[in-house]
Amino acid sequence: MSGMGEMNLAALLPEMILALAAVGALLLGSWTPRERQWIVRLFVAVALLSGLAATLLAAAGASGPTSGVHTVDTATHAVRAAVLVGTLATVLLAADTFADHPRESEFYVLLLLGALGTVALAGATDLLVLAVAYLLASIPLYALVGFAKDGPGTEAALKFYLLGALSGILLLTGAALLLGAGGTTGYAGLAGALPGAPRALVAAGVVAVLAGLLFKAGGVPLHFWVPDVTQGAPVPVAAFVTTVPKIGALVALYRLGDQVLAKAPLDWALLAGLLAAASMTLGNLGAFFQTDARRLLAYSTVSQVGYLLMAAAAVGGRAGLAEPGLLFYLGAYLAANLGAFAVVCALRARTLEEHTGLFRRHPWLALSLVVCLLSLVGTPPTAVFVGKLALFTAALDAGLGRLMVLAAANTVASLFYYLRWILPLFRASAPAEAAKTASAPWSTGVAITAAVASLGMGIVAGPVLSLL
Amino acid sequence: MLSIVVFLPLLAGLALLVVPRPRDTAVAWTWVTVASLDLVLVLGLWVNYPTTTGSAEGAMGAFAYETHLRWIPSIGAGYHVGVDGFSLPLLAMTAVLFLACAVHSLRQRRRTRAHAVLFLFLQTVSMGLFSALDLLLFFVFFDLSIVGMYFVIAGWGHGRATRSATQFFLYTFLGSLALLLGFIGLYVASDPRTFDMVELTRQSPLEGQELAGGLVLLAIGIGLAVKTPTVPFHTWLPPAHTDAPAVGSAILAGVLLKMGAYGFVRIAMPILPGAWSEYAMVLVVVGVTSVLYGALVALAQTDFKRMVAYTSVNHMGYVLLGLGAAGLATADEARAATLAVTGGVTQMVSHGLLTGALFLLAGVLHDRAGTYDMGSYGGLAAKAPLFATLAALAFFGSLGLPGLSGFIAEFQIFAGSLGPVPVPTALALLGILVTAALFLRALQRLFLGGPGPRTSRISDLSVRETAAIAPLLALSVAIGLLPHFLLDRIEPAARALAALVAG
Numbered sequence: 001m002s003g004m005g006e007m008n009l010a011a012l013l014p015e016m017i018l019a020l021a022a023v024g025a026l027l028l029g030s031w032t033p034r035e036r037q038w039i040v041r042l043f044v045a046v047a048l049l050s051g052l053a054a055t056l057l058a059a060a061g062a063s064g065p066t067s068g069v070h071t072v073d074t075a076t077h078a079v080r081a082a083v084l085v086g087t088l089a090t091v092l093l094a095a096d097t098f099a100d101h102p103r104e105s106e107f108y109v110l111l112l113l114g115a116l117g118t119v120a121l122a123g124a125t126d127l128l129v130l131a132v133a134y135l136l137a138s139i140p141l142y143a144l145v146g147f148a149k150d151g152p153g154t155e156a157a158l159k160f161y162l163l164g165a166l167s168g169i170l171l172l173t174g175a176a177l178l179l180g181a182g183g184t185t186g187y188a189g190l191a192g193a194l195p196g197a198p199r200a201l202v203a204a205g206v207v208a209v210l211a212g213l214l215f216k217a218g219g220v221p222l223h224f225w226v227p228d229v230t231q232g233a234p235v236p237v238a239a240f241v242t243t244v245p246k247i248g249a250l251v252a253l254y255r256l257g258d259q260v261l262a263k264a265p266l267d268w269a270l271l272a273g274l275l276a277a278a279s280m281t282l283g284n285l286g287a288f289f290q291t292d293a294r295r296l297l298a299y300s301t302v303s304q305v306g307y308l309l310m311a312a313a314a315v316g317g318r319a320g321l322a323e324p325g326l327l328f329y330l331g332a333y334l335a336a337n338l339g340a341f342a343v344v345c346a347l348r349a350r351t352l353e354e355h356t357g358l359f360r361r362h363p364w365l366a367l368s369l370v371v372c373l374l375s376l377v378g379t380p381p382t383a384v385f386v387g388k389l390a391l392f393t394a395a396l397d398a399g400l401g402r403l404m405v406l407a408a409a410n411t412v413a414s415l416f417y418y419l420r421w422i423l424p425l426f427r428a429s430a431p432a433e434a435a436k437t438a439s440a441p442w443s444t445g446v447a448i449t450a451a452v453a454s455l456g457m458g459i460v461a462g463p464v465l466s467l468l
Numbered sequence: 469m470l471s472i473v474v475f476l477p478l479l480a481g482l483a484l485l486v487v488p489r490p491r492d493t494a495v496a497w498t499w500v501t502v503a504s505l506d507l508v509l510v511l512g513l514w515v516n517y518p519t520t521t522g523s524a525e526g527a528m529g530a531f532a533y534e535t536h537l538r539w540i541p542s543i544g545a546g547y548h549v550g551v552d553g554f555s556l557p558l559l560a561m562t563a564v565l566f567l568a569c570a571v572h573s574l575r576q577r578r579r580t581r582a583h584a585v586l587f588l589f590l591q592t593v594s595m596g597l598f599s600a601l602d603l604l605l606f607f608v609f610f611d612l613s614i615v616g617m618y619f620v621i622a623g624w625g626h627g628r629a630t631r632s633a634t635q636f637f638l639y640t641f642l643g644s645l646a647l648l649l650g651f652i653g654l655y656v657a658s659d660p661r662t663f664d665m666v667e668l669t670r671q672s673p674l675e676g677q678e679l680a681g682g683l684v685l686l687a688i689g690i691g692l693a694v695k696t697p698t699v700p701f702h703t704w705l706p707p708a709h710t711d712a713p714a715v716g717s718a719i720l721a722g723v724l725l726k727m728g729a730y731g732f733v734r735i736a737m738p739i740l741p742g743a744w745s746e747y748a749m750v751l752v753v754v755g756v757t758s759v760l761y762g763a764l765v766a767l768a769q770t771d772f773k774r775m776v777a778y779t780s781v782n783h784m785g786y787v788l789l790g791l792g793a794a795g796l797a798t799a800d801e802a803r804a805a806t807l808a809v810t811g812g813v814t815q816m817v818s819h820g821l822l823t824g825a826l827f828l829l830a831g832v833l834h835d836r837a838g839t840y841d842m843g844s845y846g847g848l849a850a851k852a853p854l855f856a857t858l859a860a861l862a863f864f865g866s867l868g869l870p871g872l873s874g875f876i877a878e879f880q881i882f883a884g885s886l887g888p889v890p891v892p893t894a895l896a897l898l899g900i901l902v903t904a905a906l907f908l909r910a911l912q913r914l915f916l917g918g919p920g921p922r923t924s925r926i927s928d929l930s931v932r933e934t935a936a937i938a939p940l941l942a943l944s945v946a947i948g949l950l951p952h953f954l955l956d957r958i959e960p961a962a963r964a965l966a967a968l969v970a971g
Contacts, residue, residue, distance in 0.1 A: 324542065379615060380608035389604070389652070390543060396656050404652070408645040415641050419634055426623055427630075462540040 011072045013054040014080045015119055021047030022112040029105020037104040041095060044108045048088045055080040068186055069126035074468060078327040079122035079251050082334050086244040087115040089338050089446050093236040093345050096440040107147060110140040111240065118248035121216070125259070127175035127185040127209065130252060134171055134212055137245050138164045145233040145241065156232030160225045164215060167222055171212025177205030187259045194264040203266045209256070210275070216249035218242060219305040220278040227286070230298035238294060239341030242301045247330045250305070254312045254326055262316030272313035273403050280306025280410040287417045291351050293344055296417060297337070300376060303414060304333055307407055310391045314398035322394040324468035329387025331464075332375065332457055336384055339372035339450025346443035356424040365444060366425045368451035373418045375454040378411055383457035386465065470533040470549050473509045473559070474595045477502055477566075481588035484581060492580040496573065499584040503567040506591065510563040517556060517957065531601065531666070532556075544655065544662040545604035549596070553961030554733050554813055557954055558598045558726055561820045564943065565722045566591045569715040572828055572936035576715075578624060586623075587715070590616040594723045598730060603651045603663040606735070610647065610695075613724055614640045620716040621708060626834075632711040639704035640694055647691025647731075653684040654739060669738045681743035688736050689751070695728030698758045698788055702781045709777035710840070714831020717773065721780050722824035726816045729787045733813065733965065737791065741969045748795030748969075749889075751788055756892045756899075758785030763902035767909075773830045773840040775910060776823065779866060782899055783819045786881050787812040789896055793885035797970040801887050805966035806959065808884025811877050813958045818865070818873035818947060825862045825940040829855070832933055837922040842913045846920035852928040856915045858937055863907040865944045868900055873947035876955075 009016070021044060029040045059077040090111060098104050117137025124130040142164065146157030179185050181201045182193035194202055215222040230238040253272075261268040283303030290296040311326035343365055349355055359366040375382035388411070395404040457464060480502040484495060517532055531550030539547045551559060569587060576583055593616055597609035614637060622633035655663055657673035657680065674681035694701040709717050737744050762781030769775035790812035797805035832855065834840060849856040865872035868879075878900065885893040929937070947954055 321543065374615065380611050385608075386540065389648070392648070393543065393652050393655060396652055405649060408649055412638065412642045412645055415638060416634075419637060423622065423630055423634070426619075462538060462542070465540055465542045 008067070011058065012070075013058065014051045014084070015116060017047060017051040017054060018112055018116040018119065021051070022109050022116070025105055025112065026109045029109070032105070034102060034104075035100055037100060040105040040108060041091060044091055044112065045088060047112075048084050048091070052081060052084045052088075055084065068188070069129045070120070070123045071125045072123060075251050075255065075323065075327060076119075076123040078331070078468060079247055080119050082247050082331050083115050083118050083244055086240070086247070086334050086338060087111060089342070089450070090236050090240040090244070092442045092446050093239060093342055095442040096345065097234055097236050103147070107144070110144050110147075113140040114144065114240070115244060118245050121245075121248035122251040122255075124252060125187040125255070127178060127190075130209075130256075131168075131172050131175055131212075133248070133252075134168060134216065137216060137248060138168065141237075141241055141245065144237045145229050147237060148234050152232035153234070156225075156229045160229050163222065163225045167212045167215035170208045174205045174208025174210075174212070177201055177208060181205060187256070190260045191263065194260065197265065199265045202264055206261060206264070206266060206268075206271075210253070210271075213249050213253045213256070214275070217246050217253065217305050217308075218302055219275060219309060220282045220302065223279070223283070223302045223305075226302055227295045227298040230294045230301075231292060235294070235341060235345040238298075239338055239345065242298060243334055243337045243341075246301070246305065246308075247334065250308050250312070250326065250330065253309070254315065254323065257312045258315040258323075268315070269313050269398065269400065272309055272315075273400055276306045276309035276313055277403060277406055278306070279303065279309060280407060284410050284413045284417075287414070290417070291353070293350060293352055293355065293421065296352070296421060297340055297344070300414065300417070301337060303410060304337070304376070306410070307388060307391060308333070310395045310400070310403060310407060313400055313403065314391075314394040318399070319394035319397035321390045321397065324465055325387060325390030325394050327468045328461070328465055329384065329391060332383030332387045332454065335450045335453040335457065336372045336375035336382070339368055339447050339454060340376070342443045342447035342450060343369040343372070346440040346447060348440075352421050352424060355421065356427050358425045360428070362444075364448055368447040369425065370422055371451040371454055372447075373422055375458075377415050377418050381458040382454045383461065384454070386458055386461040390465070469509075470513065470551060470599055471535055473506060473513065474549065474599060475592055476506050476509070477588040477595070478592035481585040481592075484585055484588070490581065492577060495581050495584050496570075496576065499588065500567070500570045500574065502588065503563070503570040503591070506595075507563040507567050510560050513551065514556060514560055514957075517551070534601075539602075540604070543604075544658075544660070544664070546602050546664060547605060548601040548664055548666070549599040549605070550601050551599055553957045553959065554730070555598045556957055557813065557817045558730060558820075559595060561726075561817045562591070562594045562598060562723050564940065565718060565820060565824045566594075568824060568828065568936045568940055569718055571932060572718075572831070573715055574932050583624060586616060586620055587719070590620070590719060594719075594727075597727055601665045603654065603665060603668070603735065606665075606731070607644070607648055607651060610727060610731075611641075611644050613727060614644060617716065617720055617724060620719075621712045624713040624716060625711040626713070627711040628707075629711045632707040636704050636708040639701075643691045643694025643701070645691075646687045646694070650684045650687030650691060653680070653687065657684070665735065665739065672739065672741065674740060675742045678746075681740055682747065685736060685740050685743040685747060688731070688740075692728040692731040692736065693754070695731070696725060696784050696788070697728065697781065698754050698785065699761045699781065702758070702762075705781065706774050706777045709827075710771065710773050714828055714834065717777075717827040717830070718824040721777070721827055722820040725780060725784060726820060729784060729791075729812070729816050732788070732791050733809070737795070737965055737969050744969050745795045748792045751792035752796065752885075752889050752892050755785045755788030755790075755792055756896050758782065758788065759896045759899035760785075760902070763899045763906065767902055767906040770842055771840045772833065772842050772910065772914070773827070775842075775906065776826045776830060779903060779906070780819070780823055782903060783815065783823070783866070785899070786878055786896065787815050789885055789889075789892065790815070790881035793888045793893070794966050795969045796888040797966070798888070799970060802963075802966050802970045804884045804887040805970040806884070806963045807880050808888075809962040809966050810955060810958050811880025811882075811884055813962065814873070814880060814947070814951075814954065815877035817954065818877045818944060821940045821944045821947075822862050822865045822874060825858070825937050825944075826866065828933070828937050828940075829859050829862065832929065833926070836927065837925040839922065842910060844920050844922040845914050845926070846917045847915070847923055848926055849915040851919070851923055852926050854929045854934065855926070858929070858934075858941055860911060860915070861941045861945075863911055865941070865948070867904040867907045871945070871948045873944040873951075876948055876951045
């Protein structure tokens with residue numbers, strides 16, 4: 001625990017806003033009648049927006065380590081902004097699903113706490129802070145997944161919890177092993193001490209810590225919860241769980257690789273590269289013949305983690321584009337994935353078949369879905385294309401040409417299952433299904449906004465990328 | 469100015485989308501108006517094009533109407549467009565073909581607005597691709613052309629349209645990603661890092677690095693070969709054409725296929741001249757194989773549209789033969805190389821016009837009688853004389869009869885290639901023979917002899933159809949008789965490129 005200096009609380013303003021908003025929402029919710037819970041929703045939205053404003057102000061100012069265990073840099077700023085936007089979008093999605101729900105305010109409280117944990121995960125520069133952030137980012141989500149108290153939700157929550165508890169313990173074990181190997185849990189100290197430490201001990205510790213982070217990111221081999229949770233949980237929760245915690249976990253992974261493990265006595269690039277290859281390939285294989293839109297999206301998120309892990313494999317200053325590429329890709333992924341989930345949320349359609357003829361019934365929703373799915377493929381000029389381009393370049397720069405070729409092959413393969421979803425949209429629909437969907441104004445708005453953001457971020461990628 | 473030409477159709481398309489519930493006729497006529505306006509603008513570019521370019525400055529020496537804006541500076545990609553002797557003819561051909569399709573679709577009543585918007589979008593994408601001078605910009609347009617054509621085939625095709633569309637998308641997307649990997653390879657090798665084609669040509673980043681240059685050329689070559697398409701990457705083409713609507717086929721064969729061939733001239737040859745010369749023999753072999761295979765398979769077809777689709781493989785094979793031969797030419801044969809490259813680019817223009825006309829004619833058959841099967845027709849010359857005349861003209865143009873554009877193109881390719889690669893050129897000449905046989909046979913089956921079971925359903929071309937198809941053939945005749953207005957544009961650029969890759 002070296003360098004535990006004075007805490008710079010002002011630099012942690014967005015985190016504090018999130019924590020206070022959680023407490024405030026809990027209190028406000030308890031004293032508000034059930035039919036007026038929209039007040040809580042408004043409060044949470046305002047809190048998230050002020051958090052976003054604080055983030056932008058902080059990003060414009062100076063950055064640096066707030067203490068020895070947490071740092072505020074470009075990556076932290078970017079994660080804060082992405083998480084706050086993602087949480088806000090989830091709150092809006094929930095406005096259609098959970099309005100006047102008896103426990104509506106609890107939903108927001110859990111959501112805010114999960115978001116706080118995610119942000120903390122990204123800024124951690126000490127294994128113990130990482131472990132605490134992991135718990136904070138996980139425990140509220142267990143409750144959220146089972147929020148509907150129905151069969152599939154409970155099963156999903158249990159699976160999620162058991163796997164999460166296991167990987168949490170692994171993470172703590174890994175931290176203990178690395179403490180034994182390096183004599184400290186701070187990243188700066190570990191970076192200096194690990195090159196001289198026993199190789200087997202370091203490897204065991206790293207693999208265990210990775211297990212925790214991969215669980216949060218939903219990457220192979222700890223991805224087994226992803227399809228069940230995505231299908232079983234309420235759609236807004238599924239959107240949040242498969243999108244937002246990933247952002248924190250992947251940045252934490254990158255930071256760990258970049259600051260500690262790039263020079264450690266194990267082949268980090270090989271390890272991360274193998275994990276990336278496994279994630280993108282197995283995720284794609286799993287997605288191929290899914291008939292449920294949510295399961296398809298679930299496996300697609302697993303494969304996206306694979307592409308994102310390419311950045312973690314290209315650490316150590318060998319590729320200048322790795323970090324900006326990762327951050328940009330995360331933002332692009334956030335928009336595209338949330339957009340796709342927003343369409344699912346707005347339609348209450350479950351199987352791909354039920355989307356038949358959507359273009360006739362809801363042309364704007366259908367177009368948004370097409371944009372978001374093509375964005376997930378990485379078709380130019382959407383944002384994910386720029387992210388993929390940056391990460392491909394980073395991989396080639398870091399001498400990982402084969403990984404880049406594999407990622408390109410996987411991109412082509414992924415097109416197949418996204419097309420399976422896009423095709424029915426334009427077919428003529430059976431008349432029975434025409435009137436089935438209820439109106440969901442908030443989800444529709446989120447979907448269209450996400451699609452526009454996906455396109456816009458791609459076209460004006462220059463200024464955005466130069467900020468990162 | 470150039471950017472207006474590129475983005476005018478897209479803006480018009482967006483405007484059409486915003487207008488609440490426009491009448492179908494209004495949409496159709498707006499589309500025709502916009503396409504005509506764009507053609508007029510391209511003609512303006514043509515007339516004002518400075519003729520003194522392409523001296524000793526290299527293939528990327530001078531571009532007219534250049535615009536260079538920053539786009540994603542942190543990865544060295546910019547919005548860089550400009551035209552030279554290679555892109556200008558293709559831009560003009562694209563504008564002409566899209567106008568023909570707009571006219572042909574005047575009576576199209578299946579989701580008229582979406583149809584028009586999609587084609588306007590495709591026009592922007594095609595114009596953008598032929599004027600892009602930045603690899604990333606090129607790639608964006610390249611990929612978007614696939615997306616646009618996918619929706620055309622899936623939305624307005626017939627038969628097993630969704631299946632063909634998916635196959636088309638997957639196959640060409642695979643090619644485009646190979647292309648992207650090649651581009652990233654070029655980017656990583658360049659110093660300072662850039663995606664700018666002009667800058668990359670100046671740097672020639674992989675010159676002398678045998679393995680890396682070969683790999684990058686392989687990736688780019690596969691990407692472009694899928695799109696061109698050449699044997700063995702052509703298998704997506706026949707189903708896509710068979711099931712696409714007539715105007716979709718015309719654009720797919722006339723414009724989108726050229727993107728592959730154009731990519732060789734614009735990217736692969738000038739940026740990787742050393743690797744191109746090194747592996748030019750591979751391209752010659754692929755080209756000759758495409759010529760012979762395409763012609764022989766086309767000979768075996770009974771479906772008119774499939775036959776035309778396979779002749780596309782054959783015709784694009786000539787282009788590849790010419791470009792490959794230019795890479796194998798020695799320094800003394802620079803003139804031959806120039807001739808071969810000029811012929812290749814002329815062939816792109818000529819093939820665009822003729823195939824566009826042929827696919828529109830095929831669409832006429834399908835509109836009237838619901839089948840492309842040549843056995844169902846016969847004796848059409850008496851029933852539909854105008855149709856028969858135009859089709860015969862297109863057939864003769866395609867088989868390379870003197871006086872039409874195909875002859876000008878193929879003659880130059882053969883004359884230029886004979887010196888550097890005599891045996892493959894002689895083999896490719898056989899392709900002309902087979903093509904002549906198959907077109908004459910098709911002529912006989914469709915137009916002569918007794919009437920077939922569906923001949924009675926064919927009426928002659930309407931004014932609208934004639935107005936769409938006849939100008940394409942008239943241009944082909946114009947190029948055939950007075951090739952200079954076209955060759956004067958192409959030749960300086962071809963000379964500079966030949967100097968780069970020959971010897």
